Amino acid sequence: MGPIPSIELALTFRRRRNLMILAVLALLPILVGITVRVAGIGDATGTGMLNQVAGNGLFLVFASLALTVPLFLPVAVGAVAADQVAGDAADGTLRTVLAWPVGRTRLLAAKLLAAVTYAVAATFTVALSALAAGAALFPMRDVTLLSGATIPLGTAFSRALLIALVVTACMAGVAVIGLTISTLTDSPATALAGTVALIVAAEIAGSIPQLDAIQPWLFSEDWLAFADLLRSPVYWGTITHSLWVQAAYAVIGASLAWARFTSRDLAL
Amino acid sequence: MRPRWRLLTPVAVAAAVVAATTLPHMLTASDSPSLPRISLVGLVQKVGTSPARAISGTVKLSIDIGLPKLPKLGTDGGADPLRLLSGDHLIRIVADATDGEQRERIALLDTLSEYDIYRDDSDLWMWDSTRQLARHSSVDALSEALLAFASPAELAKTFTGPAAIKTAVFDTEYSSEQTTRVAGRDCYVVRITPNSPGTTVGAVRVAVDAATGLPVSVTVYPVGSSKPAIKAEFESLSYQADPTELRFTPPPGAKVVEETTPDLPENPMQGIGTGWTAAVAINNVDPDKLISGLGTQNKPKPEPEGTAAVLAALAGTPGTPLQSYLRMMMAAGDKTPVGLVWSSRLVSLVFTPDQRLYAAFATPDSLVATVTRANTEAGGTHS
Numbered sequence: 001m002g003p004i005p006s007i008e009l010a011l012t013f014r015r016r017r018n019l020m021i022l023a024v025l026a027l028l029p030i031l032v033g034i035t036v037r038v039a040g041i042g043d044a045t046g047t048g049m050l051n052q053v054a055g056n057g058l059f060l061v062f063a064s065l066a067l068t069v070p071l072f073l074p075v076a077v078g079a080v081a082a083d084q085v086a087g088d089a090a091d092g093t094l095r096t097v098l099a100w101p102v103g104r105t106r107l108l109a110a111k112l113l114a115a116v117t118y119a120v121a122a123t124f125t126v127a128l129s130a131l132a133a134g135a136a137l138f139p140m141r142d143v144t145l146l147s148g149a150t151i152p153l154g155t156a157f158s159r160a161l162l163i164a165l166v167v168t169a170c171m172a173g174v175a176v177i178g179l180t181i182s183t184l185t186d187s188p189a190t191a192l193a194g195t196v197a198l199i200v201a202a203e204i205a206g207s208i209p210q211l212d213a214i215q216p217w218l219f220s221e222d223w224l225a226f227a228d229l230l231r232s233p234v235y236w237g238t239i240t241h242s243l244w245v246q247a248a249y250a251v252i253g254a255s256l257a258w259a260r261f262t263s264r265d266l267a268l
Numbered sequence: 269m270r271p272r273w274r275l276l277t278p279v280a281v282a283a284a285v286v287a288a289t290t291l292p293h294m295l296t297a298s299d300s301p302s303l304p305r306i307s308l309v310g311l312v313q314k315v316g317t318s319p320a321r322a323i324s325g326t327v328k329l330s331i332d333i334g335l336p337k338l339p340k341l342g343t344d345g346g347a348d349p350l351r352l353l354s355g356d357h358l359i360r361i362v363a364d365a366t367d368g369e370q371r372e373r374i375a376l377l378d379t380l381s382e383y384d385i386y387r388d389d390s391d392l393w394m395w396d397s398t399r400q401l402a403r404h405s406s407v408d409a410l411s412e413a414l415l416a417f418a419s420p421a422e423l424a425k426t427f428t429g430p431a432a433i434k435t436a437v438f439d440t441e442y443s444s445e446q447t448t449r450v451a452g453r454d455c456y457v458v459r460i461t462p463n464s465p466g467t468t469v470g471a472v473r474v475a476v477d478a479a480t481g482l483p484v485s486v487t488v489y490p491v492g493s494s495k496p497a498i499k500a501e502f503e504s505l506s507y508q509a510d511p512t513e514l515r516f517t518p519p520p521g522a523k524v525v526e527e528t529t530p531d532l533p534e535n536p537m538q539g540i541g542t543g544w545t546a547a548v549a550i551n552n553v554d555p556d557k558l559i560s561g562l563g564t565q566n567k568p569k570p571e572p573e574g575t576a577a578v579l580a581a582l583a584g585t586p587g588t589p590l591q592s593y594l595r596m597m598m599a600a601g602d603k604t605p606v607g608l609v610w611s612s613r614l615v616s617l618v619f620t621p622d623q624r625l626y627a628a629f630a631t632p633d634s635l636v637a638t639v640t641r642a643n644t645e646a647g648g649t650h651s
Contacts, residue, residue, distance in 0.1 A: 147395070248289070
């Protein structure tokens, strides 16, 4: 790895705020696990996957992802990505960095890599923390799929890994969107607000039945499709569609970020 | 000059992405394979007489009969057959009748949840993933009829099956359209246009697999509308069924409820009237029990929380959003001398004081007339 990507990665993962976000994300599944254990949720008193956590710790992974994917994870990933360029522009480091003998395209690629790596880290923080808490608080056993069939624990672990990867891909899409917005403004607050507003707007549009014509093309529409991996047989249609939508947004977003970042005047 | 050119790049990329997503759709839409000519009579006879003994596939079902659409409320309530009343749904269908027994699996694939119906000849299992509840009962006439609704093949039989053709042939026009492709299968297309007053069905379009005669797509248009009220179409289809997928044993940890089928004094369902305006009557319907018993046991439910509580408060009735929605629908019926009457773009319902529910693809006036006629006939023979 060249020096620029490693510098950007180090900047992203050494910033105290970004580490605090990861810590909060790690804490969420533990809190959910303790709540389920103490309050005795289960036996059809909770909704959906939370019901099964008490009987099988591995379900804490699925339930935690289902709980964090609609808001916590995308906002965390989006906030960090939105700071990548606008944050540097605001505190003046961007001008210093641009004085280095490095092309702007390579610099942007390094920032993109850092934002996407943070998306991977955030998703796996939730998943691994949930796995640890689930194993500590509850029994781990064969998994009952949504279809009612049961798969052995080993197969269930590989399904859990696939699920984490699908969620990671969706969150990487959010990272690219956040970075794109970050290149459009010099104010980190504006970039953050814009990214969060876009996420919330997409989710509201996704919940209004009358907008069903545009819903398949919203980046947030199929974030919860990862649960299709818990069916027998696995239904790939929605997941595949969702991944293509993420790719489309990422390609358009990255090209916009590149055009803006390489052409704007920063020599003030 | 260079910066300007660069700013055009995202526009070009966006245009390329849009083109890449829309072009394949446009190409497949105009895809009409050339098939050997078939006479209209031969084609109509082909529908629903499929020799296929085993199928498996995924069906996209869109229902828009004029009821308000249910908002997607995340995981609340989970997959539920009553959600089929409106909106878009994904249904997996597997059926196997190769060894003389009828085995079926119908699964409603909903966000984070699934509702499965497994049928093994006369044995019936209903699996609700949200509540981890397996209900065991036997197939009766009512469940048999409900099972038939989800698959395009069965739905098509409602309009084109031998019985339907016999009753409807005199007031129906059949025409063949261009061929099409559905789920990778070459299909003939039949258009069925009712020619009788009083019906709400404007036209029915059925795509039939040219090789097997299985209806793979059914679209029902209400009178005077080009927006389908029902569209059921296979998204993927194979003429094989995995026997392991058709077997259901309650998973460990699930609640199992054994339900005895009540001894019904008479056939719970009966047909009334003939032709396109014919009605189906379901006896002994208790709407309150039906709504409060949606997939749950008949024990007091815990108070709703979160979004469900807000919606319940708005609706003024306790229960899940789906239950409140159905109660509001109940209250919205017109009170007539015959009973409560509901109408929609496609289906009209009459609920009479003697707990019978009549349903028909007919205008409310036509259905009320049918019900009145049935009542006077029954009254005439009894007294």
